[in-house]
Amino acid sequence: MNVKLNDNVLVITGKYAGKQGKVIATSPKSGKVTVEGINVQKKAQKARKANEVSKIVEKEGAIDVSNVMVVCPKCDKAIRVKHEVVDGKKVRVCGKCGAVLDKAYAGKGKAVEAKAEAPKKRTRKRAAKAEKPADAE
Ligand SMILES: [Zn+2]
Structure with a gap:
Protein backbone atom coordinates (compact mmCIF):
# COMPACT_ATOMS: atom_id res chain seq x y z
CA MET A 1 0.00 0.00 0.00
CA ASN A 2 1.38 3.38 -0.99
CA VAL A 3 -0.83 5.38 1.27
CA LYS A 4 0.25 5.93 4.82
CA LEU A 5 -1.06 7.56 7.96
CA ASN A 6 -1.20 11.38 7.86
CA ASP A 7 -0.81 11.50 4.09
CA ASN A 8 -2.90 14.01 2.28
CA VAL A 9 -4.92 12.18 -0.34
CA LEU A 10 -7.27 13.04 -3.16
CA VAL A 11 -10.38 10.93 -3.67
CA ILE A 12 -10.71 10.06 -7.36
CA THR A 13 -13.94 8.10 -7.58
CA GLY A 14 -17.32 7.92 -5.95
CA LYS A 15 -19.43 10.40 -4.09
CA TYR A 16 -16.43 12.21 -2.67
CA ALA A 17 -14.45 12.45 -5.90
CA GLY A 18 -12.29 15.55 -6.03
CA LYS A 19 -12.12 16.00 -2.28
CA GLN A 20 -8.94 15.94 -0.28
CA GLY A 21 -8.32 14.86 3.24
CA LYS A 22 -5.83 13.53 5.70
CA VAL A 23 -5.49 9.79 6.22
CA ILE A 24 -6.47 9.03 9.78
CA ALA A 25 -6.39 5.24 9.64
CA THR A 26 -5.08 2.54 7.35
CA SER A 27 -5.71 -1.16 7.17
CA PRO A 28 -3.17 -2.67 4.78
CA LYS A 29 -4.69 -6.13 5.12
CA SER A 30 -7.99 -5.16 3.61
CA GLY A 31 -6.50 -2.40 1.46
CA LYS A 32 -8.60 0.32 3.01
CA VAL A 33 -7.97 3.77 4.33
CA THR A 34 -10.01 6.17 6.42
CA VAL A 35 -9.80 9.78 5.38
CA GLU A 36 -10.79 12.75 7.47
CA GLY A 37 -14.12 14.18 6.29
CA ILE A 38 -14.58 11.54 3.59
CA ASN A 39 -17.30 8.91 3.58
CA VAL A 40 -18.88 10.24 6.73
CA GLN A 41 -21.61 8.03 8.05
CA LYS A 42 -24.16 8.75 10.67
CA LYS A 43 -24.56 6.29 13.41
CA ALA A 44 -27.05 6.26 16.16
CA GLN A 45 -25.39 5.92 19.49
CA LYS A 46 -27.68 4.85 22.23
CA ALA A 47 -27.24 5.90 25.78
CA ARG A 48 -26.00 2.97 27.80
CA LYS A 49 -25.32 4.64 31.05
CA ALA A 50 -27.49 6.84 33.17
CA ASN A 51 -25.60 10.04 32.42
CA GLU A 52 -25.27 9.49 28.69
CA VAL A 53 -27.54 10.89 26.02
CA SER A 54 -28.64 9.04 22.90
CA LYS A 55 -27.31 10.87 19.85
CA ILE A 56 -26.28 10.57 16.28
CA VAL A 57 -22.55 10.58 15.76
CA GLU A 58 -20.77 11.09 12.49
CA LYS A 59 -17.87 8.88 11.76
CA GLU A 60 -15.69 8.35 8.73
CA GLY A 61 -16.00 4.97 7.04
CA ALA A 62 -13.05 3.25 5.41
CA ILE A 63 -12.71 3.49 1.65
CA ASP A 64 -10.75 1.40 -0.78
CA VAL A 65 -7.18 2.56 -1.20
CA SER A 66 -7.54 2.33 -4.98
CA ASN A 67 -10.02 5.20 -4.81
CA VAL A 68 -7.45 7.68 -3.56
CA MET A 69 -4.21 9.17 -4.76
CA VAL A 70 -1.47 10.59 -2.59
CA VAL A 71 -1.11 14.36 -2.81
CA CYS A 72 2.49 15.51 -2.88
CA PRO A 73 3.15 18.08 -0.16
CA LYS A 74 5.67 19.83 -2.37
CA CYS A 75 4.07 20.17 -5.78
CA ASP A 76 0.53 19.88 -4.40
CA LYS A 77 -0.66 17.44 -7.05
CA ALA A 78 -2.20 14.00 -6.91
CA ILE A 79 0.70 11.81 -7.87
CA ALA A 116 13.30 14.48 17.01
CA GLU A 117 12.37 13.30 20.44
CA ALA A 118 14.42 13.18 23.53
CA PRO A 119 12.46 11.24 26.08
CA LYS A 120 10.81 13.53 28.51
CA LYS A 121 11.68 13.06 32.08
CA ARG A 122 8.70 12.48 34.15
CA THR A 123 8.51 14.39 37.28
CA ARG A 124 5.81 12.95 39.30
CA LYS A 125 4.24 15.25 41.71
CA ARG A 126 3.33 13.47 44.83
CA ALA A 127 0.28 14.90 46.35
CA ALA A 128 1.27 15.85 49.80
CA LYS A 129 -0.69 13.53 51.93
CA ALA A 130 -2.91 15.31 54.26
CA GLU A 131 -2.08 13.94 57.60
CA LYS A 132 -4.92 12.29 59.26
CA PRO A 133 -5.77 13.68 62.55
CA ALA A 134 -5.14 11.14 65.26
CA ASP A 135 -8.72 11.21 66.39
CA ALA A 136 -10.21 10.36 62.99
CA GLU A 137 -12.18 7.41 64.18
ZN1 LIG B 1 5.74 16.38 -6.00
Whole structure:
Protein backbone atom coordinates (compact mmCIF):
# COMPACT_ATOMS: atom_id res chain seq x y z
CA MET A 1 0.00 0.00 0.00
CA ASN A 2 1.38 3.38 -0.99
CA VAL A 3 -0.83 5.38 1.27
CA LYS A 4 0.25 5.93 4.82
CA LEU A 5 -1.06 7.56 7.96
CA ASN A 6 -1.20 11.38 7.86
CA ASP A 7 -0.81 11.50 4.09
CA ASN A 8 -2.90 14.01 2.28
CA VAL A 9 -4.92 12.18 -0.34
CA LEU A 10 -7.27 13.04 -3.16
CA VAL A 11 -10.38 10.93 -3.67
CA ILE A 12 -10.71 10.06 -7.36
CA THR A 13 -13.94 8.10 -7.58
CA GLY A 14 -17.32 7.92 -5.95
CA LYS A 15 -19.43 10.40 -4.09
CA TYR A 16 -16.43 12.21 -2.67
CA ALA A 17 -14.45 12.45 -5.90
CA GLY A 18 -12.29 15.55 -6.03
CA LYS A 19 -12.12 16.00 -2.28
CA GLN A 20 -8.94 15.94 -0.28
CA GLY A 21 -8.32 14.86 3.24
CA LYS A 22 -5.83 13.53 5.70
CA VAL A 23 -5.49 9.79 6.22
CA ILE A 24 -6.47 9.03 9.78
CA ALA A 25 -6.39 5.24 9.64
CA THR A 26 -5.08 2.54 7.35
CA SER A 27 -5.71 -1.16 7.17
CA PRO A 28 -3.17 -2.67 4.78
CA LYS A 29 -4.69 -6.13 5.12
CA SER A 30 -7.99 -5.16 3.61
CA GLY A 31 -6.50 -2.40 1.46
CA LYS A 32 -8.60 0.32 3.01
CA VAL A 33 -7.97 3.77 4.33
CA THR A 34 -10.01 6.17 6.42
CA VAL A 35 -9.80 9.78 5.38
CA GLU A 36 -10.79 12.75 7.47
CA GLY A 37 -14.12 14.18 6.29
CA ILE A 38 -14.58 11.54 3.59
CA ASN A 39 -17.30 8.91 3.58
CA VAL A 40 -18.88 10.24 6.73
CA GLN A 41 -21.61 8.03 8.05
CA LYS A 42 -24.16 8.75 10.67
CA LYS A 43 -24.56 6.29 13.41
CA ALA A 44 -27.05 6.26 16.16
CA GLN A 45 -25.39 5.92 19.49
CA LYS A 46 -27.68 4.85 22.23
CA ALA A 47 -27.24 5.90 25.78
CA ARG A 48 -26.00 2.97 27.80
CA LYS A 49 -25.32 4.64 31.05
CA ALA A 50 -27.49 6.84 33.17
CA ASN A 51 -25.60 10.04 32.42
CA GLU A 52 -25.27 9.49 28.69
CA VAL A 53 -27.54 10.89 26.02
CA SER A 54 -28.64 9.04 22.90
CA LYS A 55 -27.31 10.87 19.85
CA ILE A 56 -26.28 10.57 16.28
CA VAL A 57 -22.55 10.58 15.76
CA GLU A 58 -20.77 11.09 12.49
CA LYS A 59 -17.87 8.88 11.76
CA GLU A 60 -15.69 8.35 8.73
CA GLY A 61 -16.00 4.97 7.04
CA ALA A 62 -13.05 3.25 5.41
CA ILE A 63 -12.71 3.49 1.65
CA ASP A 64 -10.75 1.40 -0.78
CA VAL A 65 -7.18 2.56 -1.20
CA SER A 66 -7.54 2.33 -4.98
CA ASN A 67 -10.02 5.20 -4.81
CA VAL A 68 -7.45 7.68 -3.56
CA MET A 69 -4.21 9.17 -4.76
CA VAL A 70 -1.47 10.59 -2.59
CA VAL A 71 -1.11 14.36 -2.81
CA CYS A 72 2.49 15.51 -2.88
CA PRO A 73 3.15 18.08 -0.16
CA LYS A 74 5.67 19.83 -2.37
CA CYS A 75 4.07 20.17 -5.78
CA ASP A 76 0.53 19.88 -4.40
CA LYS A 77 -0.66 17.44 -7.05
CA ALA A 78 -2.20 14.00 -6.91
CA ILE A 79 0.70 11.81 -7.87
CA ARG A 80 1.83 8.28 -8.44
CA VAL A 81 4.14 7.12 -5.74
CA LYS A 82 7.56 5.93 -6.77
CA HIS A 83 10.13 4.24 -4.62
CA GLU A 84 13.73 5.10 -4.11
CA VAL A 85 16.43 3.97 -1.75
CA VAL A 86 17.70 6.60 0.67
CA ASP A 87 20.25 5.64 3.31
CA GLY A 88 19.61 1.99 2.57
CA LYS A 89 15.90 2.31 3.15
CA LYS A 90 13.14 2.22 0.63
CA VAL A 91 11.23 5.47 0.77
CA ARG A 92 8.30 6.86 -1.13
CA VAL A 93 8.97 9.70 -3.52
CA CYS A 94 6.75 11.87 -5.68
CA GLY A 95 6.43 10.59 -9.21
CA LYS A 96 6.40 14.13 -10.56
CA CYS A 97 8.82 16.32 -8.61
CA GLY A 98 10.80 13.62 -6.81
CA ALA A 99 10.22 14.95 -3.30
CA VAL A 100 10.53 12.39 -0.53
CA LEU A 101 7.12 11.69 0.96
CA ASP A 102 8.12 9.86 4.09
CA LYS A 103 8.63 12.51 6.70
CA ALA A 104 11.42 10.79 8.57
CA TYR A 105 13.52 11.00 5.43
CA ALA A 106 12.30 14.30 4.06
CA GLY A 107 15.39 16.05 5.40
CA LYS A 108 17.71 13.22 4.35
CA GLY A 109 17.08 11.02 7.30
CA LYS A 110 19.23 10.32 10.25
CA ALA A 111 20.21 13.77 11.48
CA VAL A 112 16.58 14.77 11.67
CA GLU A 113 15.55 11.58 13.37
CA ALA A 114 18.07 11.80 16.17
CA LYS A 115 16.95 15.24 17.19
CA ALA A 116 13.30 14.48 17.01
CA GLU A 117 12.37 13.30 20.44
CA ALA A 118 14.42 13.18 23.53
CA PRO A 119 12.46 11.24 26.08
CA LYS A 120 10.81 13.53 28.51
CA LYS A 121 11.68 13.06 32.08
CA ARG A 122 8.70 12.48 34.15
CA THR A 123 8.51 14.39 37.28
CA ARG A 124 5.81 12.95 39.30
CA LYS A 125 4.24 15.25 41.71
CA ARG A 126 3.33 13.47 44.83
CA ALA A 127 0.28 14.90 46.35
CA ALA A 128 1.27 15.85 49.80
CA LYS A 129 -0.69 13.53 51.93
CA ALA A 130 -2.91 15.31 54.26
CA GLU A 131 -2.08 13.94 57.60
CA LYS A 132 -4.92 12.29 59.26
CA PRO A 133 -5.77 13.68 62.55
CA ALA A 134 -5.14 11.14 65.26
CA ASP A 135 -8.72 11.21 66.39
CA ALA A 136 -10.21 10.36 62.99
CA GLU A 137 -12.18 7.41 64.18
ZN1 LIG B 1 5.74 16.38 -6.00
